[in-house]
Amino acid sequence: MTIGLVGPAVSAVLGxxxxxxxxxxVALAESVANLPAGPGWWYEPKFDGLRLVMHRTQETVKCQAPSGRTITGAWVDLAVAGQAALRPGTVLDGEAVVWTDGRLDPSAAQVRGNSTPRRASALAAEYPAYYAVWDCLAVDGVDLRDRPYVERRAALLEVLADVPPPIQPVPATDDVDVALVWFEQLRRQGIGGVVAKRATSPYRPARVWQKVRHSVTMDAEVVGYVGPAVQPQRVAVRLPDGRSVxxxxxxxxxxxxxxxHITESGPGRRARTDAGEAYTTTGQGLMVEVVAGTARHSTVAVICVR
Structure with a gap:
């Protein structure tokens, strides 16, 4: 098992x-039934919260959602920690998570992520956040996305070597047996599964990773909604096979x-799912994670916004 520093030193990576x-x-993960095994695979526990890219500029910290939307106001406690501890020109990718009674609490993370600036401070005290970081996209302003995973991992551990909580790197191993132990034993702590990454893989805005979850899920694009725009009751999603449900x-x-998202995308038009159910369309760019086991039916269960 190897969890510590891997690959060449950061000084040898920088160009x-x-x-x-x-x-x-952002890079994405494809849901698979079983963990890939063999030389060249690395594994990380899957922390369930809200995806967050953190950019430490010369003056401040910016937090970004996968959609590109700025979400710094909802995660002020993490932004303050990043400004105090990170070097300017650092860009990290990871998950904003909340722990409740020793377990990850995705619902509390959703509450934090959806908070207004007025409520953000109070919620930060009630649900303090942690940043589980799994990738380093830049160091000192140098873009590392073309570098292999193991080199970015080395950069991540060096950048966070002296950084205290709430910002911490996720564990990683190249031992599939250890990953399987994580998959089984960390479930009671709310860890959602395991993510597998190729040692040689660069960071790309595509499904470059693989993930195994305790409940098999898939990503789907929101294409519309049912009910009032200010409080949608159901959403229409397009599944990977092209069906809309x-x-x-x-x-x-x-x-x-x-x-x-509906407010930002503007008025939609009337449309129907493949089963003939009516909904109002909305703009592109909003992804959700749905339980795959329900996909054979006319409805699906949405777990979280991605």
């Missing part, structure tokens, strides 16, 4: 400073995120 354009187009009832935290 000509080119910067990372913000917002970052409606969700089950949308939980309040997801509905708040939908409402913001």
């Amino acid at each position: 000509k400073p080119e910067g990372v354009e913000i917002p970052v187009a 409606l969700s089950q009832a949308v939980i309040a935290q997801v509905a708040a995120e939908m409402a913001r």
Whole structure:
């Protein structure tokens, strides 16, 4: 098992400073039934919260959602920690998570992520956040996305070597047996599964990783909604196979995120799913994670906004 520093030192990785354009187009993971095994695979526990890209500029810290939307106001405690501890020109990718009674609490993270600036401070005290970091996209303004995973991992551990919580790197191993132990034993702590990454893989805005979850899920694009725009009751999603279906009832935290997206995308038009159910269209760019086991039916269960 190898969890510590891997690959060459950061000084050997850095090249000509080119910067990372913000917002970052994020890398994604494909859901698979079984963990890949063999030489060249690395594994990380899957922390369930809200995806967050953190960019430490010369003056401040900016937090970005996968959609590109700025979400710094909802995660002020993490931004303050990043400004105090990170070097300017650092760009990190990871998950904003909340722990409740020793378990990851995705619902609390959704509440934090959907908070208004007015509520953000109070919620930060009630649900303090942690930043579980799994990738380093830039160091000192140098773009590392073309470098292999193991070199970016080395950069990540060096950058965070003296950084205290709430910002911490996720564990990683190249031992599939250790990853399987994580998959089974960390479930009670709310860890959602394991993510597998090729040692040689660069960081790309595509499905370059693989993930195994305790409940098999898939990513789907939101194409519309049912109910009022300010509080959608169900959402229409397009599944990877091209089918459009409606969700089950949308939980309040997801509905708040939908409402913001609908407001930003403007008025939609009437449309119907493949089963003939009516909905109002909305703009592109909003992804959700749905339970794959329900995909054979006319509705799906939305887990969270991605």
